[in-house]
Amino acid sequence: MTEIALAVENLSFAYGAKKALDAVSFKVQSGECTILLGPNGAGKSTLFSLITRLYDAREGRIELCGFDIKKQSLQALARLGVVFQQTTLDPDLSVTQNLRYHAALHGIGRKAADKRIQEELERLAMFERRGEKVRQLNGGHKRRVEIARALLHRPSLLLLDEPTVGLDMPSRQAIVSHVHDLVSQQNLAVLWATHLIDEIAADDSLIVLHKGQVKASGKLSEILHTTGWADPGQVFQKLTQGSQA
Known part of the structure; x- marks a missing residue:
């Protein structure tokens, strides 16, 4: 059903x-x-x-x-997972740091968070850029990171x-x-x-x-x-x- x-x-x-x-x-x-x-x-x-x-x-x-x-x-x-029209990533943090911060807000432990971060970034072909600061990314790649972030806590x-x-x-x-x-x-x-x-x-x-x-x-x-x-x-x-x- x-x-x-x-x-x-x-x-x-x-x-x-x-x-x-x-x-x-x-x-x-x-x-x-x-x-x-x-x-x-x-x-x-x-x-x-x-x-x-x-x-x-x-x-x-x-x-x-x-x-x-x-x-x-x-x-x-x-x-609920959300991607707003205006970017809400911290430009001075790396991709991984942004995602870990979001995971921590949802009470996800470090080990589980890193596993989910890898899964979501790999799905979006962004895992190799995980160490880059957000300000180094173009608009499309920032959006991919925001989608990954919105999915970390497994929303419905x-x-x-x-x-x-x-x-x-x-x-x-x-x-x-x-x-x-x-x-x-x-x-x-x-x-x-x-x-x-x-x-x-x-x-x-x-x-x-x-x-x-x-x-x-x-x-x-x-x-x-x-x-x-x-x-x-x-x-x-x-x-x-x-x-x-």
Whole structure:
């Protein structure tokens, strides 16, 4: 039976009089990559801030792996891995030092941490660069380290907030491919916020967010079949007309 990694119900949030999210509801299943597609200003970053508890929602409910994010914060957030849009690595520490620090925050012992660090870096073809300072890495390699870091504590849900912005095409393609491999091989749930159509795979689920509202939600194939539209680009265009990406 497929487990629900993330359930968002009637979530609303406002910055003063400006409503950023309006009764947003959706679910993300284990073993599924869900693309959160929307133009800039759609509410994607606000949604991620609420899921990670950087902001506190007054209206609605968020559950991570069955744990209420307000009432059971520690249990919920322990199952969450996050890669933010802006890098959060310490540039003056080495790759290994950054990852060991994260592992220690999650209570992972040194021996177990080093084993997991090696596994994740090898999977991302970064193990040979483990001793380099982060500031020596290019943007694509920094992103790989951040993905490795987010997976060290074996989360059930991985949040990716525009992780490929500013990267060249080979780096973007490598990250897209790696994340989809994780989903299929490890039964990981992924919620990937983007406005880049070419990052969507045919078997992904799709949530189209526009002006704080969910305009479509479901398997990409089902949305295309129901609407009769040709591809994700047309879905995006039709549902977010008048917006600027």
